[in-house]
Structure formats: structure tokens, C-alpha cells
Amino acid sequence: MDAARPRGTKMIRASKPNTAASVASDDEGGRRARRFRKPFTQQEPLPEAAVARAVEVMRSGRLHRYNTLPGQPGEAAELEQAFAQYMQLPYCLACTSCGYALHIALRSAGVSAGDPVLCNAYTLSPVPGAIDNAGGKPVFVETCEDCTVDVADLRRAALESQARYFVLSHMRGHIADMDAIVALCRELGIVLIEDCAHTMGARWRGRLSGSFGDIACFSTQTYKHMNSGEGGLLVCADPAYMRRAVLYSGSYMFYDRHPQAPPPETFVQDRLTVPNYSGRMDNLRAAVLLAQLPLLDANCRRWNALYQVLESGLARIPGIAVIERPAHEAFVGSSIQFRLTECPGAKIPEFVRACAERGVVVKWFGAEQPEGYTSRYDSWRYVTSCRPLPRTTALLAGLCDIRIPLTFDTSDCELITELIGEALGSIAG
Numbered sequence: 001m002d003a004a005r006p007r008g009t010k011m012i013r014a015s016k017p018n019t020a021a022s023v024a025s026d027d028e029g030g031r032r033a034r035r036f037r038k039p040f041t042q043q044e045p046l047p048e049a050a051v052a053r054a055v056e057v058m059r060s061g062r063l064h065r066y067n068t069l070p071g072q073p074g075e076a077a078e079l080e081q082a083f084a085q086y087m088q089l090p091y092c093l094a095c096t097s098c099g100y101a102l103h104i105a106l107r108s109a110g111v112s113a114g115d116p117v118l119c120n121a122y123t124l125s126p127v128p129g130a131i132d133n134a135g136g137k138p139v140f141v142e143t144c145e146d147c148t149v150d151v152a153d154l155r156r157a158a159l160e161s162q163a164r165y166f167v168l169s170h171m172r173g174h175i176a177d178m179d180a181i182v183a184l185c186r187e188l189g190i191v192l193i194e195d196c197a198h199t200m201g202a203r204w205r206g207r208l209s210g211s212f213g214d215i216a217c218f219s220t221q222t223y224k225h226m227n228s229g230e231g232g233l234l235v236c237a238d239p240a241y242m243r244r245a246v247l248y249s250g251s252y253m254f255y256d257r258h259p260q261a262p263p264p265e266t267f268v269q270d271r272l273t274v275p276n277y278s279g280r281m282d283n284l285r286a287a288v289l290l291a292q293l294p295l296l297d298a299n300c301r302r303w304n305a306l307y308q309v310l311e312s313g314l315a316r317i318p319g320i321a322v323i324e325r326p327a328h329e330a331f332v333g334s335s336i337q338f339r340l341t342e343c344p345g346a347k348i349p350e351f352v353r354a355c356a357e358r359g360v361v362v363k364w365f366g367a368e369q370p371e372g373y374t375s376r377y378d379s380w381r382y383v384t385s386c387r388p389l390p391r392t393t394a395l396l397a398g399l400c401d402i403r404i405p406l407t408f409d410t411s412d413c414e415l416i417t418e419l420i421g422e423a424l425g426s427i428a429g
């Protein structure tokens with residue numbers, strides 16, 4: 001998905017600020033005097049504790065989650081314990097990816113072939129993909145100007161479709177009015193599944209994102225808030241859903257090895273009827289995540305410090321509107337979105353190019369063809385019947401996005417906003 005390091009090169013130690021690398025004088029005419037030099041896809045190295053723990057697992061040869069010595073839970077089980085405790089929820093299951101976790105969450109909640117499943121129209125492709133994988137039919141819901149799901153349209157779509165499931169994607173970290181959503185789901189008897197790929201560590205009115213839904217799924221893919229390359233965590237408080245999720249994940253008959261699942265004796269009913277859809281996390285990934293979890297909250301604060309610099313810088317640029325965030329949304333600013341308010345759609349590709357020339361990677365959600373992670377709801381053609389979504393279409397037409405890796409510092413973020421201002425100015429004439 002993103003530019004890989006050339007083969008054989010060493011891991012770039014990019015965690016230290018390197019402002020000298022950020023600015024460089026360019027061509028002699030001085031026209032493009034400044035260019036941002038850091039890659040937008042460079043994550044920090046894993047902490048040494050993660051490396052040490054991974055090496056330990058590799059030395060042991062016991063990488064499979066159920067391949068443990070007597071009395072040792074193994075890293076996958078330990079991760080489930082640690083994350084359940086972090087979330088203050090009784091159950092947690094470590095999986096291969098968030099998309100996989102969403103898929104078995106839907107099945108565990110009872111989705112079967114042809115069932116309508118509500119989801120935000122503004123989301124990432126693995127979300128409708130997970131619904132499709134579970135046999136469901138995605139029913140897209142409109143988006144507000146602040147990038148959150150439109151709760152009034154959610155009610156309409158729920159009544160029209162009679163859907164009994166809703167995957168709420170906190171897309172790019174934007175958290176909708178959770179009181180209104182939880183109340184609506186209760187009223188209409190809808191199972192709420194939260195997609196927290198961008199809200200690990202975020203809170204809404206003081207409560208952790210992922211603790212509102214009947215089930216919640218997190219990603220530990222490289223571009224999210226903890227990095228194991230690939231990985232997913234499913235949390236919930238419902239024993240029936242959790243038993244099925246554990247069995248779907250491919251627990252063989254080792255469900256007694258899941259410390260954050262219901263007691264083994266309660267599995268008798270389901271153990272022979274729920275198919276095995278193998279998607280377990282291994283001990284190696286769990287080991288590197290266990291060492292990252294204690295750093296999560298501090299990292300969220302670091303993201304927000306960078307976000308604030310970008311947000312205030314972008315807000316000062318005429319023709320750019322930043323996304324309003326309610327005071328009670330304690331979000332994690334691992335990416336930032338902004339709207340171009342005066343730039344006609346036809347000129348946005350030019351703006352994106354002008355940014356790229358300055359070393360600033362801006363993604364645009366309004367492009368006709370999906371690019372990278374910015375695909376639009378109408379590019380998921382397997383969804384054959386789609387409600388009209390004029391508000392989402394209008395929003396995405398001017399919506400831009402930049403990643404905020406923790407290898408950036410605040411002076412990088414200042415420079416990025418200046419360069420974006422320059423880029424926008426350069427195409428105005």
C-alpha cells in the first residue's frame with residue numbers, strides 16, 4: 001500500500017526530530033525554495049522492549065498461540081488480558097486483522113446471508129468488505145460535515161431497510177454522538193458493532209471508544225495506533241457473542257486457553273455448531289503489541305500535539321476549513337482531514353500535485369478512481385443497491401487527508417501547513 005524501504009536497507013531511525021532533513025533549498029530560481037523531506041508513511045521503530053520480547057518468542061519456537069508450556073498463558077492470551085483490562089471490558093480476542101474481527105463480530109451477532117447491515121458511507125473498504133464476507137448487504141448511511149455519521153439518516157436507513165445490525169466506523173478517528181447512536185440502536189433493537197481502527201485510546205465524554213457497542217474491533221496494522229504489521233482485537237461484554245467469536249476465530253477445542261472469554265463449560269452448546277474460520281493472532285505479534293500497550297496513552301498525546309499544530313496552521317489558510325471537533329470528543333489525531341471550500345473539484349488534482357511537489361502527501365477522497373486508502377462508497381461495486389447519498393458525495397468532493405506519523409515533530413507540522421498554503425496559492429491564479 002505504501003512505499004517500501006529499498007531491499008537491504010537498515011531500519012531508518014526516524015524517531016528523532018531532524019529538521020535539517022525537512023527543509024532544503026531547491027532550484028536556483030528560488031521558486032520552489034522549500035520542500036518537506038520526511039516520508040508520510042514512516043512509523044517509529046518498535047520500542048526495544050518489543051524487539052526483546054519478540055526475540056524471546058522466536059528463540060522459544062512457540063509462535064502459535066496454543067503452543068505454550070504448562071502454566072504459561074502465552075503472549076496472545078496475555079495480550080487479551082492486558083487489552084481487556086485497558087478497555088475495562090470482560091472479553092477480548094486477538095485476531096489476524098480488524099477486517100477479520102469485524103467479519104466474525106457480524107457473524108457472532110447473528111448476521112446471515114442477505115441480511116441488511118448499516119454502515120457509514122464514509123469509511124474504509126475493509127468495512128463493507130467485512131459485511132460482505134459475513135453474507136450481509138451493506139446499507140450506507142449519510143455523513144455530516146464533521147465527517148461523522150448522520151444520526152437522522154441512520155434512523156431513516158434503519159427503518160427503510162429493517163436492518164438489525166450497524167457497523168459504526170469511527171472513520172479517520174471522528175466520533176459521532178454516541179449517546180444518540182446508542183439510544184437509537186436500543187430503541188430499534190439494532191446490534192451496534194464499533195469499528196475502532198482509528199480510535200484506539202480515544203474517548204467520548206470520558207468513556208473509551210469501543211466500550212459503547214455490543215462488540216468493538218481494533219486494528220494493529222502498521223498505520224494505526226499500535227503496530228504489529230497486521231492484527232486485530234475484538235472486545236465485547238456479551239458472553240454469547242464472545243463464545244461464537246472465539247470459536248469462529250479458530251480455537252479448535254482450546255477455548256479454555258482464552259483467559260478473557262466466558263468459562264469453558266459454557267461452550268458446550270456452540271462448540272460443534274460454529275465453524276472454524278481460522279484467523280488467530282500468533283504469539284510473535286502479540287509480544288510486540290504487549291510491549292506497546294503501556295505507551296499507547298502517551299503516544300495518543302504525542303499525536304494530538306502534532307494534530308493541534310496542523311489544525312491551527314490549516315485553519316489560518318483561506319479556502320481551507322478544518323473539521324470541527326466537539327469538546328467532549330477526546331480523539332487521537334493520527335491523521336487530519338480538511339475541506340477545500342473554494343477550490344473547484346476539477347482543480348483539486350492540481351492542488352494535490354502542487355502539495356506533492358513540495359513533498360507533502362495529501363490524499364483526496366473525492367477522486368473518481370480509488371487511490372490508496374481513499375476509496376469512495378461508489379467504488380465498491382459489489383454493493384449493488386445504494387441509497388442516494390448527496391451529503392456524503394458533496395463532503396467527499398472537497399475532503400482531503402494527511403497522515404501524521406509520530407516520526408514528525410511540531411516544526412515539521414508547521415512547515416507542512418505553510419507548504420499547503422503555498423500549494424493552494426499556487427493554483428489559485
Ligand SMILES: *Cc1c(COP(=O)(O)O)cnc(C)c1O
Pocket residue numbers: 097098099100123124126127169170171172195197198218219220221230231232
Ligand atoms: C484500517 C481500517 C480497518 C481495517 O483494519 P485492518 O486491520 O487493516 O483489517 C477498518 N476500518 C477502518 C476505518 C480502518 O482504517
